[in-house]
Amino acid sequence: MISLLATRLTSVVLVMLVVSGLSFCVFNFLGDPVNNILGVNATLEQREELRVALGLDQPTIVQFWRFVERAAVGDFGVSYRNRQPVIDLMLVRLPATLELVLAATLTALLVGIPMGIYTALRPRGLLSRVVQLVSLLGISMPQFLIGMLLILVFSVELRWLSAFGRGETVQIGWWTTGLLTTSGLKALIMPTITLAVFQISMIMRLVRGEMLEVFRADFIKFTRARGLSDRAVYLTHALRNSLLPVITVVGLQVGSLIAFAIVVEAVFQWPGMGLLILQAIEFADFPVMAAYLAFVGFSFVTINLIVDMTYLLVDPRMRVK
């Protein structure tokens, strides 16, 4: 177990090194900090002075180290576009994205797992077949189309829900939440469904497949031989043993949710990090891009690490090795 932890940690360090290297490249080589601060009309002497002051005359490796040091405390410089510290821009947008991703993950779990259990228990039922068919569509359909269909039905035709924005938000410290107001919750509905559809289909198929597999195992036959009720066999013994891969997939999916949140945020004009990065690319705002890259790298590494740790906790076999 110690050696497993050690290899995982080495790979974490390696990934973070590569990501911060890329982030540094974007920040340093693509953007020009001197031009950014002084503007294009500064004299050569002024430029040289600032270069020295910023440490840009130092060797690249020293500059890289300084970049990492500053990034570690959240200092990514100033946005080219609106002249605010990048970290402030990120922190304003972070809650919107995290609430969306969290809501989508919960929805996916709460809908996907029961649907998976049901379709595994009644594989030939009519409802199961319908669910299976819909899930095939859910996997093949791009998110933005699902979002657009929802907007068409619920915003344009029925006029029930607003097609863009977060609704009213409440400020708690630096965190703005949309979870405490009615309009905030209503605004969350369509983006959440859009983001969750793929995950629901995925989790449902996974739970179904795993349960069908577990049903064939000897220990299930044994639980039957012991005369346990169907309920105990299915929910306590079978389900528990089929949830292990679900943990991995859900964990990894949270990562891809952050990626697909960019698309959903674009469809619903959801003011999160995804819209921020899209605007940053449009305006060549390199500090924001560098910061986003670092954020993405950090969150993915953290998620992967948490998934591995949960595995250790849940599966006793991993601990013996």
Add this chain to the structure above:
Amino acid sequence: MTRLTGLLKDWAASDFAWRFRTSPPVIFATVVFLALVFCAAAANWIAPHNPFDPATLDIMDSRLPPVWSDGGTAKYLLGTDEQGRDILSSIFYGMRISLLVGLAAVLFSVTIGVLLGLAAGYFGGWVDAVIMRLGDIQLSFPTIMIAFFIDGVAKIVMPVAMREEMRFYVVILAIGVADWVQFARTVRASTMVERRKDYVAAARISKVGGARIVLTHILPNTIGPVLVLATLGLGVAILTEAILSFLGLGMPPAQPSLGTLIRAGNDLLLSGEWWISLFPGAALVLLVLSVNMVGDWLRDVLNPRLR
């Protein structure tokens, strides 16, 4: 000629052909896919209008609904967009670009993946370690995120004059680079098995060079599984391109793919003109779904472990 008919007869009698004949959904998916490819390839001849020819466009015909709703005309079966372009024709032309980008991107990632996988598997040691570690790092991020970043950075770095015309290649590069790892892993695994076999030893004894052994002796024996992965990769590549284009990072409006068409129609969705974006969307779903169904089937049939 007799040899050709003989080959065809052999093929018709093969297990593969039998499995194909006996699975109606796959026949259906293949027919749909081939029909879509035909529409895309023959767009110049079969499209009812030419959406790129400004002379044939009439602004009076803009935003017409499809033929079956009020105000639609038989001249434009699926309606028109805000500049009076026929949606059906735009879909044919757009599908051609989507397919081309998807195919080229898959080809590109197969090439990188196969070469790196062969190198890693054959040479082993530090070459293997470096390539596979790189792959591991890349795999900890979703493909779409990597394509998104490569594309975004490339878009900014390029000189403004070149941006539009180079989009096609940049998108292919971005998607291709984002997806090489799975091919490299597969090829590496089978290369490691193949290189211990006698025919490789025989080639080595006959003083055949390393590069030639890898490319002409080992490669043909590792390519099978890659073809299956590539089919599935095509669906992913087409979808990735559509997402990038939808976000405004993919194909430009002058060279619209299905994703670009959907993006353009998205702004008009709120005013109720749904056909401008949703018909290209339906075409995209149909295309990806048919590719995926064929890919899934190929994987099941050609993978001996699943039989």
